[in-house]
Amino acid sequence: MHLWSTDNPRVPDGWLPIRYTSFDLLPSALFDIHHGIELFLKSTLSDLGQSDRSSHDILHLFTKIQRVILETEWIPIQINEDQDILTQEEIDRLQQQVIPELQELIAYFAQRKILQEEIDDPQNELFRYPQTRKGKSYNMAALASIDVKDLLWRIDRLYEHLQDIGYLVAVDRRHQPRKGVTMIKV
Numbered sequence: 001m002h003l004w005s006t007d008n009p010r011v012p013d014g015w016l017p018i019r020y021t022s023f024d025l026l027p028s029a030l031f032d033i034h035h036g037i038e039l040f041l042k043s044t045l046s047d048l049g050q051s052d053r054s055s056h057d058i059l060h061l062f063t064k065i066q067r068v069i070l071e072t073e074w075i076p077i078q079i080n081e082d083q084d085i086l087t088q089e090e091i092d093r094l095q096q097q098v099i100p101e102l103q104e105l106i107a108y109f110a111q112r113k114i115l116q117e118e119i120d121d122p123q124n125e126l127f128r129y130p131q132t133r134k135g136k137s138y139n140m141a142a143l144a145s146i147d148v149k150d151l152l153w154r155i156d157r158l159y160e161h162l163q164d165i166g167y168l169v170a171v172d173r174r175h176q177p178r179k180g181v182t183m184i185k186v
Helices: 022-047 058-071 088-111 145-175
Strands: 077-080 083-086
Touching (some): 022 088, 058 088, 058 145, 083 145, 088 145
Antiparallel strands (some): 077 083
16 A cells, blocks of 8 residues: 655645555546547447447447457458458458457446446446445445456457457558448437
8 A cells, every 4th residue: 555645845834644455446447448449449340331439338339349340251361372351261261260259358347347346337337436426326345356457358359359459440440351331320
């Protein structure tokens, strides 16, 4: 534990004489993670021609991306005989492995299922304010290091899979490997 205000010449006497731990940083980190997911999904949708600027619901945003990736007939791309840009194996891996795993991860962050406690917060208010407009709050003091380790594992997986999706979108923008592209409305 840190006793930040003790013996700190920049802190006025009697101001905020409390103890805090690294867990105190978790609410803002969780808000930032959720917001980062939202921005990535919105950017990806925009790149795929499916812009959605109004929703904060990351499950809704992901569902739109999921539909485009799963319902599009992707064409493998090869520059020459020894340089594959997008292989059929990669397309299959994205559709059959990455998308389902990413769906679970997005749902985890969307449902706020930390400590196996689910809190309804579609507007992403929970970690921005002490409680949501509906009066819901979260007991951050109940978090244990095992919960943080699980969270870090999920963040790593999320990062890896979002990179996979980002690569597909970058290839799509440059090489347009979609057969008979029509904009899919959700």
